[in-house]
Amino acid sequence: MKRLMLPALLAASFFAGLVAFAPLSAALAASGAAARGLGWTSAEGTVLSGTVRGLTLGGADYGNADLDFAPGGLLSANLQYTVNWTGPQGNGQGKVAIGPGSRLSLRDYTLSLDLAQLDQAALWVRESGGRVDLTGAALRFGPKGCLRAEGIGRSDVLERNRDILGPGWAPMQGTLRCEGAALVIPLASENQTGTRFQADLRLAPNRPGQFEARVSGIVPRDLGFALPIAGFTPQGQDFVYLFSTPDTSTPK
DSSP states (O other), rough: HHHHHHHHHHHHHHHHHHHHBBHHHHHHHHHTTTGGGOSEEEEESSEEEEEEEEEEEEEEEEEEEEEEEEEEGEEEEGEEEEEEEETTTTEEEEEEEEEEGEEEEEEEEEEEEGGGTTTTTTTTHHHHHEEEEEEEEEEEETTEEEEEEEEEEEEEEHHTTTHHHHHOOOOOEEOEEEEETTEEEEEEEBBBTTTTEEEEEEEEETTTOOEEEEEESSSSSHHHHHHHHTTTTTTTTTEEEEEEEEOOOOOO
Protein backbone atom coordinates (compact mmCIF):
# COMPACT_ATOMS: atom_id res chain seq x y z
CA MET A 1 0.00 0.00 0.00
CA LYS A 2 2.82 2.39 0.94
CA ARG A 3 4.50 1.65 -2.39
CA LEU A 4 1.37 2.85 -4.19
CA MET A 5 0.92 6.00 -2.07
CA LEU A 6 4.25 7.57 -3.00
CA PRO A 7 3.71 7.47 -6.80
CA ALA A 8 0.14 8.71 -6.28
CA LEU A 9 1.34 11.66 -4.18
CA LEU A 10 4.03 12.48 -6.73
CA ALA A 11 1.50 12.38 -9.55
CA ALA A 12 -0.93 14.57 -7.60
CA SER A 13 1.84 17.09 -6.87
CA PHE A 14 2.85 17.10 -10.52
CA PHE A 15 -0.68 17.83 -11.76
CA ALA A 16 -1.24 20.44 -9.02
CA GLY A 17 1.92 22.17 -10.20
CA LEU A 18 0.70 22.12 -13.78
CA VAL A 19 -2.61 23.70 -12.76
CA ALA A 20 -0.99 26.29 -10.49
CA PHE A 21 1.32 27.54 -13.22
CA ALA A 22 -1.19 27.29 -16.04
CA PRO A 23 -1.61 30.57 -17.96
CA LEU A 24 -4.38 32.77 -16.61
CA SER A 25 -5.60 33.34 -20.16
CA ALA A 26 -6.21 29.59 -20.63
CA ALA A 27 -8.02 29.35 -17.29
CA LEU A 28 -10.32 32.25 -18.18
CA ALA A 29 -11.08 30.76 -21.58
CA ALA A 30 -12.00 27.44 -19.93
CA SER A 31 -14.06 29.03 -17.15
CA GLY A 32 -17.06 29.89 -19.32
CA ALA A 33 -16.82 33.58 -18.31
CA ALA A 34 -17.19 34.66 -21.95
CA ALA A 35 -20.56 32.89 -22.15
CA ARG A 36 -21.74 35.11 -19.26
CA GLY A 37 -20.89 38.26 -21.22
CA LEU A 38 -17.47 38.93 -19.68
CA GLY A 39 -14.70 39.90 -22.10
CA TRP A 40 -11.06 40.99 -21.80
CA THR A 41 -8.29 42.27 -24.04
CA SER A 42 -5.45 40.34 -22.42
CA ALA A 43 -4.68 38.17 -19.39
CA GLU A 44 -1.12 38.06 -18.05
CA GLY A 45 0.37 35.72 -15.45
CA THR A 46 -0.76 32.37 -14.10
CA VAL A 47 -3.75 30.91 -12.30
CA LEU A 48 -2.05 31.81 -8.99
CA SER A 49 -1.43 35.48 -9.77
CA GLY A 50 -2.08 37.67 -12.78
CA THR A 51 -3.62 40.75 -14.37
CA VAL A 52 -6.65 40.98 -16.62
CA ARG A 53 -6.71 44.06 -18.86
CA GLY A 54 -9.51 45.59 -20.91
CA LEU A 55 -12.38 44.03 -18.97
CA THR A 56 -15.79 44.43 -20.63
CA LEU A 57 -19.27 43.40 -19.55
CA GLY A 58 -22.29 43.95 -21.74
CA GLY A 59 -20.12 46.04 -24.07
CA ALA A 60 -19.07 48.48 -21.31
CA ASP A 61 -15.40 49.06 -20.45
CA TYR A 62 -14.47 48.16 -16.84
CA GLY A 63 -10.70 48.63 -16.90
CA ASN A 64 -8.16 46.26 -15.35
CA ALA A 65 -7.98 43.85 -12.42
CA ASP A 66 -5.10 42.26 -10.51
CA LEU A 67 -5.90 38.74 -9.24
CA ASP A 68 -4.23 36.69 -6.49
CA PHE A 69 -5.48 33.19 -5.80
CA ALA A 70 -7.05 32.75 -2.33
CA PRO A 71 -7.00 29.03 -1.43
CA GLY A 72 -9.52 29.48 1.41
CA GLY A 73 -12.35 29.44 -1.11
CA LEU A 74 -11.69 25.78 -1.92
CA LEU A 75 -13.08 24.78 1.50
CA SER A 76 -16.53 25.85 0.26
CA ALA A 77 -16.04 24.55 -3.31
CA ASN A 78 -15.49 28.10 -4.61
CA LEU A 79 -12.78 29.49 -6.85
CA GLN A 80 -11.69 32.61 -4.97
CA TYR A 81 -9.36 35.50 -5.75
CA THR A 82 -8.29 38.64 -3.99
CA VAL A 83 -9.01 41.32 -6.59
CA ASN A 84 -7.81 44.89 -6.98
CA TRP A 85 -9.83 46.65 -9.66
CA THR A 86 -9.35 50.02 -11.39
CA GLY A 87 -11.56 51.24 -14.21
CA PRO A 88 -13.34 54.25 -15.71
CA GLN A 89 -16.23 53.82 -13.24
CA GLY A 90 -14.02 53.75 -10.12
CA ASN A 91 -11.86 51.34 -8.15
CA GLY A 92 -12.14 48.71 -5.46
CA GLN A 93 -10.83 45.62 -3.80
CA GLY A 94 -12.18 42.48 -2.15
CA LYS A 95 -12.35 38.71 -2.36
CA VAL A 96 -14.31 37.50 -5.38
CA ALA A 97 -15.53 33.89 -5.38
CA ILE A 98 -17.19 31.91 -8.17
CA GLY A 99 -19.23 28.95 -6.95
CA PRO A 100 -21.51 26.20 -8.28
CA GLY A 101 -24.64 27.24 -10.15
CA SER A 102 -23.12 30.48 -11.52
CA ARG A 103 -23.03 32.00 -8.03
CA LEU A 104 -20.79 35.00 -7.49
CA SER A 105 -19.84 36.58 -4.18
CA LEU A 106 -17.79 39.55 -3.05
CA ARG A 107 -16.42 39.52 0.51
CA ASP A 108 -14.64 42.13 2.64
CA TYR A 109 -15.05 44.66 -0.11
CA THR A 110 -14.49 48.38 -0.60
CA LEU A 111 -15.72 50.05 -3.79
CA SER A 112 -15.59 53.67 -4.86
CA LEU A 113 -17.77 54.51 -7.87
CA ASP A 114 -17.44 57.68 -9.95
CA LEU A 115 -20.97 58.99 -10.53
CA ALA A 116 -19.82 61.03 -13.53
CA GLN A 117 -19.07 57.72 -15.31
CA LEU A 118 -21.94 55.58 -13.99
CA ASP A 119 -24.67 55.16 -16.61
CA GLN A 120 -27.20 54.09 -13.97
CA ALA A 121 -27.00 57.48 -12.22
CA ALA A 122 -29.28 60.34 -13.20
CA LEU A 123 -28.04 62.83 -15.78
CA TRP A 124 -27.93 65.75 -13.32
CA VAL A 125 -25.91 63.60 -10.89
CA ARG A 126 -23.45 62.59 -13.61
CA GLU A 127 -23.06 66.22 -14.66
CA SER A 128 -22.29 67.40 -11.11
CA GLY A 129 -20.04 64.44 -10.34
CA GLY A 130 -19.33 62.89 -6.96
CA ARG A 131 -18.78 59.40 -5.66
CA VAL A 132 -20.60 56.49 -4.05
CA ASP A 133 -18.45 54.48 -1.64
CA LEU A 134 -19.51 50.94 -0.67
CA THR A 135 -17.97 48.92 2.16
CA GLY A 136 -19.15 45.68 3.67
CA ALA A 137 -18.77 42.04 4.54
CA ALA A 138 -20.56 40.31 1.65
CA LEU A 139 -22.47 40.67 -1.61
CA ARG A 140 -23.84 37.50 -3.19
CA PHE A 141 -25.45 36.97 -6.58
CA GLY A 142 -27.06 33.99 -8.28
CA PRO A 143 -28.31 33.43 -11.82
CA LYS A 144 -31.45 35.47 -11.07
CA GLY A 145 -29.78 38.34 -9.24
CA CYS A 146 -29.04 39.54 -5.73
CA LEU A 147 -29.11 36.92 -2.94
CA ARG A 148 -27.50 38.70 0.01
CA ALA A 149 -26.22 42.21 0.72
CA GLU A 150 -24.24 43.27 3.77
CA GLY A 151 -22.72 46.73 3.58
CA ILE A 152 -23.04 50.49 3.81
CA GLY A 153 -23.23 53.05 1.01
CA ARG A 154 -22.10 56.67 1.35
CA SER A 155 -22.03 59.55 -1.13
CA ASP A 156 -20.97 63.18 -1.44
CA VAL A 157 -23.54 63.91 -4.17
CA LEU A 158 -25.44 66.46 -2.04
CA GLU A 159 -22.30 68.48 -1.42
CA ARG A 160 -21.78 68.54 -5.19
CA ASN A 161 -25.31 69.89 -5.75
CA ARG A 162 -25.36 72.75 -3.27
CA ASP A 163 -26.47 75.18 -5.98
CA ILE A 164 -29.72 73.22 -6.34
CA LEU A 165 -30.26 71.69 -2.90
CA GLY A 166 -28.61 74.24 -0.63
CA PRO A 167 -26.04 73.71 2.20
CA GLY A 168 -26.25 72.04 5.61
CA TRP A 169 -26.89 68.41 4.63
CA ALA A 170 -25.91 65.48 6.86
CA PRO A 171 -23.71 62.76 5.30
CA MET A 172 -25.70 60.78 2.74
CA GLN A 173 -25.69 57.06 3.52
CA GLY A 174 -27.75 53.86 3.82
CA THR A 175 -27.65 50.09 4.32
CA LEU A 176 -27.45 47.93 1.19
CA ARG A 177 -30.20 45.37 0.58
CA CYS A 178 -31.56 42.88 -1.95
CA GLU A 179 -34.98 43.66 -3.38
CA GLY A 180 -36.17 41.01 -5.77
CA ALA A 181 -33.31 40.43 -8.20
CA ALA A 182 -31.82 43.90 -7.67
CA LEU A 183 -29.07 45.14 -5.41
CA VAL A 184 -30.42 48.36 -3.90
CA ILE A 185 -28.04 51.13 -2.81
CA PRO A 186 -30.18 53.47 -0.66
CA LEU A 187 -28.79 56.88 0.24
CA ALA A 188 -30.61 59.30 2.53
CA SER A 189 -29.91 62.61 4.23
CA GLU A 190 -31.68 65.50 5.95
CA ASN A 191 -30.64 69.12 6.33
CA GLN A 192 -30.98 71.47 9.29
CA THR A 193 -34.26 72.95 8.02
CA GLY A 194 -36.06 69.59 7.79
CA THR A 195 -35.71 68.88 4.07
CA ARG A 196 -35.19 65.15 3.38
CA PHE A 197 -33.43 63.63 0.37
CA GLN A 198 -33.73 59.93 -0.47
CA ALA A 199 -32.05 58.29 -3.48
CA ASP A 200 -32.21 54.58 -4.43
CA LEU A 201 -29.95 53.05 -7.08
CA ARG A 202 -31.07 49.59 -8.28
CA LEU A 203 -28.72 47.25 -10.15
CA ALA A 204 -29.70 43.81 -11.50
CA PRO A 205 -28.05 41.54 -14.10
CA ASN A 206 -29.44 41.85 -17.63
CA ARG A 207 -31.93 44.50 -16.54
CA PRO A 208 -31.98 48.29 -16.88
CA GLY A 209 -30.45 50.17 -13.96
CA GLN A 210 -32.89 52.40 -12.08
CA PHE A 211 -32.34 55.59 -10.13
CA GLU A 212 -35.05 57.20 -8.01
CA ALA A 213 -34.64 60.36 -5.94
CA ARG A 214 -37.24 61.98 -3.67
CA VAL A 215 -37.11 65.35 -1.89
CA SER A 216 -39.67 65.62 0.92
CA GLY A 217 -40.38 67.28 4.25
CA ILE A 218 -40.02 71.05 4.41
CA VAL A 219 -39.15 72.19 0.88
CA PRO A 220 -38.22 75.89 0.75
CA ARG A 221 -39.81 77.94 -2.03
CA ASP A 222 -36.54 78.59 -3.89
CA LEU A 223 -35.76 74.84 -3.82
CA GLY A 224 -39.30 74.13 -5.02
CA PHE A 225 -38.60 76.28 -8.08
CA ALA A 226 -35.14 74.77 -8.72
CA LEU A 227 -36.06 71.07 -8.52
CA PRO A 228 -38.31 70.98 -11.64
CA ILE A 229 -35.50 72.64 -13.60
CA ALA A 230 -33.29 69.70 -12.57
CA GLY A 231 -35.92 67.22 -13.80
CA PHE A 232 -37.87 66.53 -10.59
CA THR A 233 -41.64 66.12 -10.88
CA PRO A 234 -44.05 67.33 -8.16
CA GLN A 235 -45.84 64.43 -6.46
CA GLY A 236 -48.12 65.75 -3.74
CA GLN A 237 -45.85 67.68 -1.37
CA ASP A 238 -42.76 65.80 -2.61
CA PHE A 239 -40.53 66.11 -5.67
CA VAL A 240 -39.54 62.89 -7.45
CA TYR A 241 -36.91 62.08 -10.08
CA LEU A 242 -37.03 58.74 -11.94
CA PHE A 243 -34.42 57.47 -14.39
CA SER A 244 -33.78 54.11 -16.08
CA THR A 245 -30.97 53.05 -18.38
CA PRO A 246 -31.98 51.61 -21.77
CA ASP A 247 -32.90 47.90 -21.80
CA THR A 248 -30.15 46.14 -23.76
CA SER A 249 -30.95 42.61 -22.59
CA THR A 250 -32.77 41.69 -25.81
CA PRO A 251 -31.94 42.71 -29.38
CA LYS A 252 -34.19 45.24 -31.06
